[in-house]
Structure formats: C-alpha cells, structure tokens
Amino acid sequence: MRTKRNQRQIALFSLLLNATLFTVSCKDEEVAVEEENELITTVKLNFTSGGITQSFNYSDPDGDGGKAPTIDAISLKPNTTYTLTIEVLDESKMPVGNITDEIKKESDEHLFVYTPTPNSLLTYVYGDKDANNFGIGITGSTKTYTAGTGKLKVQLRHQPPINGKASKDGTPTPGSDDINIDFNVTVQ
C-alpha cells in the first residue's frame, strides 16, 4: 500500500537524520595549550650587602592545593643596609618561567609592597619607578635596626586599568594580590 510505503520512507528518512545527528562532531577535540593558566610557584628575595647575597624562598611547586608551600625564614644582621631584589618564577615549567620580566613590562599596573611587623624591624625604599613615577619594588633597599624578630609581608598588588582608566596610584589600595606572603624575620 502506498500509505505503508510512505510511512516506511519517512521512518527511513528520520533514521538517517538521527544518524547524521550522532555522527556529526565525533572528532577528537582538544583544549588549546596556549590557554594554559599562569602559575607562580616561587618567590625569591635576594638581600645583598657587602657583596654577599642571601636568598630566601617561598616555594609551592604544585601550585594551589596539593602540598602546602614552604617558606624560608629570613635572617638578617642588625643596623645593615641591604639591596633587596625580588624574583618571581614559575618552576612547574621547563624551562622555568620568569614572571619578573612580565611584571617589569607591565610595571604601570603592578606594585610590590613590603610591610614589616613590627614597623621598627626594618624599612624599605623603592629603587625603581614606572612610567608614571610610581614605585615598582623589583629592586629597592632595606635597612635593619636593632635585633629582634617579626614578619615581613611581601605583596604584589595587581592594579590593572578599569575600563581604560589606570588604577595604580602608588598606594596598595586598588587591585588585588597576585602575591601575598608572610616571611618570618629574625634580625640578629
């Protein structure tokens, strides 16, 4: 019967349509590698005085989560002026990613902040400036006073422009932390 044949045709057609639906996009998909997330695993503080450099590290090779980070205790001499440089690295990659260079390139939206507790422990003076004459803090100098113990908070404030308007104003307030580490400090 014609009716039956027609029905069969429709059934066949729809089956074909369904098959098409399910064969479309059976290719292997991949999420592009260049979208890979940036990771800071290591922060190095280099204190130089009298030609001798001491380095103290924050290290979390597996990034957030997983194993807890290790933080070196900083040990400095009293009444001494040090040159302080900071290195920011991604050691999860080979070769090691140097993030300090990227911060330098975008110094107008980054600010390192060094905060000692107690305040009397040491002082920090910026040794570099961005295009707008605000400090950056990749290099600077620090001076210790009398012997004592305390903490040094190291922050990298990321202060990107908001809708084209610069937000970095030389103070730590705008933006958010890319780095925020408390180092234990002993001055002796």
Next chain:
Amino acid sequence: MKRDLKDKHLTQPSLRRRGIFLIFSISLLIFLLEEKESYAQTLAHPSGAGATVTTGADCDCFIQGIVQDDATKQPIVGAVVFIKELNKGVSTDAKGFYRIANICQGKYTIIGRIVGYEEKNYTISLQHGTEQNIKLSETELHLANIDIKAQKIENLTQTKNSLENAALDQTRGQSLGEALKQISGVTTLQTGSSISKPVIHGMHSNRVLILNNGVRQEGQQWGSEHAPEIDPFVAKKITVLKGAAGVRYGSDAIAGVIMLEPEALPDSTTIGGEINSVYFTNGNQTANAGILEGGVRKLGKTLQIPYSVGYRIQGTYKRGGDISTPNYRLSNTGIQEINYSLSVDYKRKNWISEVFFSHFNTKIAVFSGSHIGNVSDLIEAIKRGTPLPIYTPEKFTYAIDRPYQDVQHNLLKVKNTLKNRFGILSLTLGRQYDFRKEVDILRGDRNLTQLFKLTTYSGEWLFEHKPILKLLTGSIGVNSLYQENLTTGMLTEPHSSTVLIPNFKNFTNGLFFIERIVRHNWEIESGFRYDTRQLNVYRIPRGGQSVVNNTQNNRNFTGTLGANYRPNARWNFMTNASSAWRAASVNELYSDGVHHGAASFERGNENLVPEVALNLSFTVNYVSKNFQAELHLYNNYINNFIFLSPTGRPALTIRGAFPEFIYTQTDSRFRGFDLTGIVQIVKNLSLNSKISYLEAQDLSNSQPLIQIPANRWENTLRYDWKRTSVSITNLFVTKQKRVPSKIIFSEIPSSEIIFTQYGGDFAPPPAAYSLWSASASQQFAITAKQSLNISLTINNLLNTSYRDYLNRFRYFADEIGRNIAFRAKYSF
C-alpha cells in the same frame, strides 16, 4: 459578530517535548449569546458563595461547542467542559457536543478536561472590550474560536506553576532566573545583577533540572555563577514543577523541574510572528526579539495523504552596559547576548517529525570590584562597605572588560513520533554543545582563563499506551545520556593540573514507567525508575605528573506515588511522595583551588556518596469567582545532602590566605510552604498575595543550613479596565535569621579559625528589605490578527539600597537601583 477570543496557533497537533506528551488541539466553538443588559449590571451582583447561577433577564447566555481531536478530527466523547466560577459542567455527547445554558454575563474560566490529559483553562469575557455599552440584539451570535491544547498529563499530583501570556510578557528582556522569581517558592542565586540562577525551595544548580523544548539542558550548571544558557524568548510558556520529580525527568531532579516550551508550530500558510522590544533605563539595556512562523498544508487528494509542514525562526539581541545601584555605578557589569533558534516539523496522519536547533551566545562582564584576593582583601572590602571609587565610575560604558564570561550553547533536537492503535511511540535525540570561557584578570595578555567544553548526546524512547480498561493510562521510557567534558588537553590526556574541574566522561541510563488511574474525582499515579551512572575522570593531581583515571559507578531506584482529589470544581487536593537521587558531580569530588571571583579556596571530596531525597508535598487549591488560593506544603528530606561549607580557616596560597570551603554532606530537611491568594476586591480591582516560607535544617549538626533564601511576602494591587492594566507591587524580604552558628568540621582546631561567626560566613546576613514596583500596560487590537501591547514597569521604584543574602556580591556592593522598563510587543 465579534471575535471574542483570538487564536493564532490553530489546531494542529504538535509534539514538543520529549516523548511523553502529545498535544491535542481541540477546537472548541463557543457561541455566546448575549443579552441586552450591560455588563456592569452583572458584576454588581453579589456573587455570594459563587452561586451566581440565577436565571433571569441577564442569565440567558449559553456556551456550546464541539470538542474534537484535531489530529484525527474525531469528536471526543466524554470530555468534561465546565465553568470554574459557577462549578457547572457537562460532558460531551457521542458527537463531542456540549452545551451549558443559563449563564449570566460576566467573565468566566472555561475548563476542558479529558481523562488522562492535563486540563486547560480559558478565560471568556462577555464584556467585549470597548463594546460593553453597545446593545446587542438577542439574535446576535458571538463566535469565538478557542484552542484547547490538551497536553498529556505528565504529573498529576505535584504542583506546577506557569508563566505565560501577560505574566511572561512582563518578564521579557530579563534572564531566566529573574523571570522565574514571579513564581512563589522560586528565588535566585545571584552573582552581581547580571548572573542569576533559579533556586527552587532553597535548592539550585544540579538539583534543578531545566528542560529546554523537551531536552534536558546540559551546561556547566554546577557553578553557582553559571547562569542557565537559555534565551527565555524561545519559550511561550515556562512551567516550574516544584518538588522531587526524579521518575519522569531524571533521577537528579531533586528540587524541581523548569520547563521551557515554545508554541506549537503552525500548519497554515499564513505567516505570523511577534516582535518584542524592551528597554531598561538602568544599564541602558535593550533587548529585541523576533519570531517569524508559517507553514505549508497539503490536503489529501485521492491517493495522497494530507500532510503539513510548520516552521519558526526566532532571534534575540540583547545589550546592556554598566548598571547602577542607588548610590553608585558598578564598573564592568554589562552584558551582550545573541541567540537564535530554528524549528521545522512535518506532520502526517500518524507521524510527526520535528527538528529544533537553538544557539545561545552571551558575554557577561563580572564586576571588577569583585576580584577580591585573599582574606585581608576580603576583610578590607567588607569593612569599606562600598566599592573603591575606581570600581564605581561616573562614566557609563557598554564595554565589557576582564573579568568576563563568554558562553555559547547549541542544542539540536530531532524527534519522531508514531501513533498507532496501541499508543504513541516517540524517539527524541539531542546533541548539546556547551562552551564556557571565564576570563579573569591577570598579568597582561596571559589571562587566567578557564575553558569548559561539554558535549552531550541524549536519547529517549517513550511509549505512551492507550488507556487500559478506560482506567489505566501511562507510559514507559528509556533514556540515555553520554557526555564529555574538556577543560585541558584531550579527554584522556589532560595537560594541566590547575584546571577548576577535570576532564570527564559521563554515561547514564534510565528506565522508567509511570501509570495512573483516573476515576471520577480521583486520580492516583505511581511510577518507578532505575538509573545507572558511570563517571570517568581523567586528571593530573596537583603536583603529580601522570594522568589518574578515577571511575565512579552509581545505580539506584526512584519512585513516586501521588493522589489528586477534586470533590468539585472549586477544590482540588493533591498529595505526593517522590524520591530522587544524585551522585556527586565532578566539582564536588575534585575541586582543589581558588575559585576566582568567589574569594574562596574550594576543596572537593572524593569520598562523597550520592544524596537521596524524599519529598513529601501537599497542595490544596480553591477557586471561586472572587477568590483563588493555593497552599503548597512540602517536606523534603535529603540524606547525605552535598554542600559547600566554610571551614572558617584560611588556606595558604601564593596570593595569600583564602577562606577555605569544603564539599561535605549531611542529612538535611527542607520544609516550608508557598501560599498564593488572589482576591477580587471590587470590580476590576484585585489583590494578589504570595508568601514563601522555608526552613532548611542540617539535621546531623542540629543547626540551619547556610545559603538558604530568606522568607518573603509579595503583594500586588492590580486594576484592570478594558485593555488597560495598572498595578503596584511590594516585595518584603525578611532578614535570614536561620543561619548556622558553628563550624561543622570538628577536626579543625579552633585556633586556626578566623571566621568564627555565622558558621564560617564572612559577614552576617543582610537586613530585611522592602521593594516597591509599579507597572502599567495597554493593549491595542489593530486587526483581528494584529495586536500591540505596550507596558511600562518601574522596578525598585523608591531607589532603595539593599543587599540580598543569596547574592555572592553582597559583601562588596549594593543591589541594582531603580530600573524603568519599556516594553512593546507586536503580534501579527
């Protein structure tokens, strides 16, 4: 002669949703014979207890017509047609004919009910719009063509609330979550003002199932800041089924189901459509949407079978800029959306084929001031109260900057239905592709970007059998779903360990049956379902180098049992007990890291077991001419309820300490009620009152659960006159006083805890608030087929500053301020 009720989607069967429901179009011809008396006199009658069936000069009207199955053109015998307000009804005779006589003039709701089908209500007005003062001769007939699209009953014994027609029009331009707030018991979980997720009875995300045109929506719905990837303009009707509905829709429908349904496709050659334009003053947001539809109909010649083809093209463009709170503008809060959908169907005597494709594409800016770093940033932000000036610019912009979300969702659905003498058999196949890119701010062009690509294939066979012994109706079905999620590298070869959720594939199968008995005033339904689920996760654990493959297998039964009792047309009682279960999702199992924009360090738990819900509900519905009320009581026990709980302690990262949250489970109980009442105070003036009350308790720890919406009471005073309507609404939301008081993780030493109050939350719940809004709308009938609706709505009329407990930005910023919406809808 006057056309009283218009209808543009004429009488054609259309199969819209996955298998189970068949839409019959029954065309009812209703002849309304009018008397000379004016309408005003009728309404002046005190209605008493609804006993308006008085005979007299103004009560000589009658309604008569034929109920027929439009697909087969056969009259439907024994269909019940009755007038709700009068509690008066008849059954159709052997020719499908019915007649209800001695009706007074007035506004009535006609209900068509057929065994095994969802009832349908139609409002018929004998007022005849502007012609109420025209004296009509006794012989003048008023003919109205009313389409009753009787839908196969999917769920008789659970509460459903729908948004359609004017109520849906009032939400045009808003997101799905915002629109659904109209329904009592539904609130939203917000991330700022642009991202909102529907919350049903305190539950959201994976527990709320969304059916988009009959296909279950599969996106990254686990994320609390991932709004449903759906354009509400696709739907002509949005229905919310409250309570566990695991048997029919998938075992994980613990909180409820949201169904978006487009209109049936046309089969006439007439081209019709709709243009919607919306403008919101706040954020200068515009939304424009259009629908164009038509069809081809070939009538049968001698040897040819008649067939028809229907099609619809639909598109939406939405754009908005930075929105403002009463006191400041929020930077980077714009939105952009381009969506379209195409559908075609082919109908022949016993056969229907349907293809539907939709594309959703949005870019949503996330408020810059929400990029809170660590605990110290967070505490500073809370202390400040208002965002820094840099995040509250004077200048308005449409620009979308980082951070933002870029989301695309494609849905392709093919459905075939065959009717035969045993019943209706259908096969629904779906393919969905969900792409989500979350771009956060970080150094320069090296963004912290999260990419999610989720591809889902789903299929369902459904067989609905014809009534057995004219008593038992029901259906049996099988569903399968296969999906692959990619966040890094290739599925089985992830490249990175720093992704938010790992690569996975998920395969689920379900078998179910639902049977129902319909007898006189009683309806009883019962169903069972069996599901299996296999989840394969491919990930590189933090610090590891090699790929780890974890497999999870889960299987379980789901059941439902319910009854519906209608002693008369005024009262309706429903009760239902349903179960549902849900296996832990990948984020709950494997999250491990900072959730950006949420200022939280989230840890998953590999050992989570599936949560199992038992939902008990009771609903009573009362309808009379001047009063309508619905009370919905529910008690939902969820064993091993999975939730993200604060630990109160900080987790150390390179960016400092972040508040830590752990996915954990507990036995819980969600109970409460939704009460809705509409009172006709005097002629044309009505009061609509809605109360939602919810108590969610963590039974294992004997304290309230965190993040539960506060109770609310909404009142709307509405004045309708002819085609004009004016309303004023007050929404009062209480302060959420039921918040946890202690940290539930006893193994955490109290010395490590820094957020000791509110169960580890950062700040107390915001204060109660009261919001006023006002609305006015006007309808213009241009021709019989063309109409124009315009409306003006002012939300947050008094520009009140407030914060909501369920907005994730409540720690940093106020909610949106006054927003005036202009809407125009042109139908042709």
